[in-house]
Amino acid sequence: MKFKLDGIARYIPILMIALIFGVLLGLQWKSPPARSTAVPGFEHESGFLAINRLEAEQGELKENIGRMREQLDEYRRELAANTEMLKEISAELERQKMMAGLLAVEGPGIQVTLDDSSIRSGAADSNEYLIHEYDLRDVVNLLWLAGSEAIAINDERIVATTSIYCVGSTVMVNDTRLSPPYLIQAVGNSITQEDVLRNPGYLKEIKQRAELYGVQFMVNRIGILTIPAYKGGFPIHYARLGE
Amino acid sequence: MKSRSAQLLLTIICFILGLLLVAQFRTQRMASESILSASSADQLIIISSLVENNAHLREEMEALEGQRDEYQRATGRAVLEALVEELNKVRIVNGLVEVSGSGVEVSLDGPIGVLDVQDLINELRNAGAEALTINGERLTLYSLIASTEDGVMIVSGTKLSRPYVLQAIGQPETMEAALLRSGGLIATLERNYEGLAVSVIKRERMVLPVYKGAVEFVYASPAE
Numbered sequence: 001m002k003f004k005l006d007g008i009a010r011y012i013p014i015l016m017i018a019l020i021f022g023v024l025l026g027l028q029w030k031s032p033p034a035r036s037t038a039v040p041g042f043e044h045e046s047g048f049l050a051i052n053r054l055e056a057e058q059g060e061l062k063e064n065i066g067r068m069r070e071q072l073d074e075y076r077r078e079l080a081a082n083t084e085m086l087k088e089i090s091a092e093l094e095r096q097k098m099m100a101g102l103l104a105v106e107g108p109g110i111q112v113t114l115d116d117s118s119i120r121s122g123a124a125d126s127n128e129y130l131i132h133e134y135d136l137r138d139v140v141n142l143l144w145l146a147g148s149e150a151i152a153i154n155d156e157r158i159v160a161t162t163s164i165y166c167v168g169s170t171v172m173v174n175d176t177r178l179s180p181p182y183l184i185q186a187v188g189n190s191i192t193q194e195d196v197l198r199n200p201g202y203l204k205e206i207k208q209r210a211e212l213y214g215v216q217f218m219v220n221r222i223g224i225l226t227i228p229a230y231k232g233g234f235p236i237h238y239a240r241l242g243e
Numbered sequence: 244m245k246s247r248s249a250q251l252l253l254t255i256i257c258f259i260l261g262l263l264l265v266a267q268f269r270t271q272r273m274a275s276e277s278i279l280s281a282s283s284a285d286q287l288i289i290i291s292s293l294v295e296n297n298a299h300l301r302e303e304m305e306a307l308e309g310q311r312d313e314y315q316r317a318t319g320r321a322v323l324e325a326l327v328e329e330l331n332k333v334r335i336v337n338g339l340v341e342v343s344g345s346g347v348e349v350s351l352d353g354p355i356g357v358l359d360v361q362d363l364i365n366e367l368r369n370a371g372a373e374a375l376t377i378n379g380e381r382l383t384l385y386s387l388i389a390s391t392e393d394g395v396m397i398v399s400g401t402k403l404s405r406p407y408v409l410q411a412i413g414q415p416e417t418m419e420a421a422l423l424r425s426g427g428l429i430a431t432l433e434r435n436y437e438g439l440a441v442s443v444i445k446r447e448r449m450v451l452p453v454y455k456g457a458v459e460f461v462y463a464s465p466a467e
Contacts, residue, residue, distance in 0.1 A: 011250055018254040019264075047286035054293035061300035068307040075314035082323055089326045094465075096333040099458050101384065104466035134362065141361055145387055149463040160336045160384040163369035187463040226466050239335050239342040239373040239412045243450050 101159040101230040105150045107187040109225040110194055112139055114206070115181035117214035128213045131180055133166040135206050136173075139184055140164065142203060146196035148186035150227040154178045157230040174232050181216065190221040335374060338383035338454035342374045344412040347419055348446050351432075352406035353439035357390040359432055360407060364388075366428045370421035372411035374451050378403045381454040399456045415445040 097103050114136065117129040140158055143151055151158040156173040164173050171178045186193060196202060197219050210217040334340045349363065364382060367375060375382040380398045382388075389397045396403045411418055422429050422443050429441050 011253055014250065015253055018258045019260060044283050044286070047283060047290065050290050051286060051293065054290060054297060058293060058297050058300065061297060061304060065300060065304055065307065068304065068311065072307060072310055072314065075311065079314055079317055082319060086319065086323060086326070089323070089330060093326060093330045093333065096330060096337055096339070098460065098463075098465060099337045099384075100333050102333070105460075105463040106466040107462040107464060109462065137361065137365060138358060141358070141388065144385070145389055149460050158384070160338070161368055161373075163365050165365065165369050189462060227463070234332060234336045235371070236332050236335055236373050238344040238346065238414060239451075240344050241331055241335065242341050243343050 100234070101150065101157045104226060104229045105187055106224055106226045107149070108190050109148070109185060109187040109222055109227075110143075110190050110197065111220045111222050111225070112143075112184040112186075112197065113181055113216060113218040113220070114139065114184065115216035117209075117216070119214045124213060128209055129215060130169070131171075131182060131206075131215055133164050133171045136171060136182055136184065137164045138203060138206070139197075142196060143184065143186040143188075143193065146186075146188065146193045148188040148193060151184065151186040152227045153182055153184050155228050157228055159230045159232075159234075161232075161234055174230070185222070185225050185227055187225055187227055194219055194221055337458075338374065338381045338386075341450065341453050342412060343448060343450045344373070345415050345445075345447050346372070346410060346412040346449055347415050347422070348444045348449070349409040349411070349422065350406050350442045350444075351409070351439065352441075354394070354436055355407070355432065355439055356394070357388060357396050359435075360396065360409075361388055363409065363422075363428060363432070366421060367409065367411045367413075367418060370411075370418040371413045372418065374412040376410045376451045378408055379452060381452055383454045383456070383458075385456060385458050386454070387456075399454075410446070410449050410451060412449060412451060415447075419443050419445055 094103070098105070114131045116131055119129060136153060140151055140153070153164070153173050156162075156176050156178065159174070162174050164171065166172065171182070200207070203217075206215065206217050209215045331340070335342055347367075349367075351360070351363075360377070364375060364377075377396075377398055380386070380401055380403070382398070386399050387397075391397065391402075396407065421427065424430075429443070433439060433441055
């Protein structure tokens with residue numbers, strides 16, 4: 001056995017060499033190109049680059065989308081806040097417009113009719129037979145005193161900037177020409193309004209001229225009046241808010 | 244000889260073994276390399292899915308941008324600003340804010356009736372007064388101007404004492420000219436009231452306080 005082993009051991013180096021030689025030869029034998037299964041015309045390297053590029057793009061897009069969503073959330077909150085503010089401002093504006101006479105209103109009230117006398121000339125001054133702008137002014141002032149909430153003369157709404165004046169014999173209200181008969185309508189407590197208008201202590205001149213010269217002065221309580229909105233503008237050029 | 248041929252045989256066997264070993268190794272390498280090369284096809288799949296995904300992302304981004312544009316429009320800062328401006332204007336008209344500006348100051352020293360003061364206010368409004376006060380009381384549409392039996396003027400419940408000083412914000416020259424024209428209201432007043440001294444002073448800047456009264460609508464409601 002020992003001899004035999006010795007005999008085999010003697011061959012081992014040769015065997016090893018043969019083995020290595022075989023391995024080297026085998027290595028030397030070139031395998032067919034491994035790319036045979038690859039897609040024709042497709043470069044492995046450029047594919048890898050494309051993936052990198054696309055992934056970078058994807059990352060950027062995702063980041064942008066994330067940022068945009070955050071921005072949108074902010075807009076949404078702002079919109080909600082602004083909508084809330086818009087609601088408040090709109091409501092406040094409605095109140096203010098109501099006060100300013102920019103809204104048509106309705107309610108119970110009184111109607112005062114003033115007209116020149118049918119008698120055009122007589123013994124007295126011709127002015128005594130006519131209704132003047134100051135008559136209208138006095139009636140309007142008295143109607144405010146009687147608690148009126150909205151007043152119009154011949155559908156011209158009386159507002160803060162309204163002046164009742166005359167050019168020659170033509171009465172102007174809100175720079176609009178009016179002609180008789182003058183219908184003054186005022187929403188308010190019609191009982192109070194009528195009481196005040198009929199009070200002999202007020203509008204003495206008109207009442208006297210009505211009696212003596214036939215100018216018309218009529219007072220009627222009305223169930224529901226509609227007072228139109230002021231249609232002009234409020235030119236504010238000199239007044240500034242606050243100090 | 245016998246041992247030599249055995250030696251040769253062994254050598255050949257080892258040689259073939261070596262070849263087989265390499266072949267085996269190569270087959271394995273080839274297999275793993277074929278996965279690698281097959282990933283070229285996978286690469287295409289990956290690329291196409293990435294392209295598709297990125298297209299979706301871009302679509303999403305465009306949709307979001309569209310939303311943003313809409314929000315920017317909808318948050319309506321411009322609308323809000325316009326509303327606030329309008330509101331402020333109407334507030335000035337209603338006398339509910341303090342205002343400042345140029346104008347005239349009219350002083351009435353002496354006896355004068357309440358109706359004539361109202362005529363003067365009317366005249367100032369006609370000359371473009373934007374805001375008015377009398378003795379520091381802001382005058383609005385709803386200011387009640389009355390007088391007691393003995394001729395003391397009451398504005399919005401406050402008794403005024405003479406001299407009556409009216410302040411009006413507006414174009415100073417226009418208002419002054421309207422008041423002082425010959426045959427105008429002041430000339431008429433001075434003719435009608437003996438002992439009434441009227442002065443009109445142009446002011447570059449006055450500050451008018453807010454209206455103190457409250458306005459409540461009990462009978463009037465917005466018409467349909």
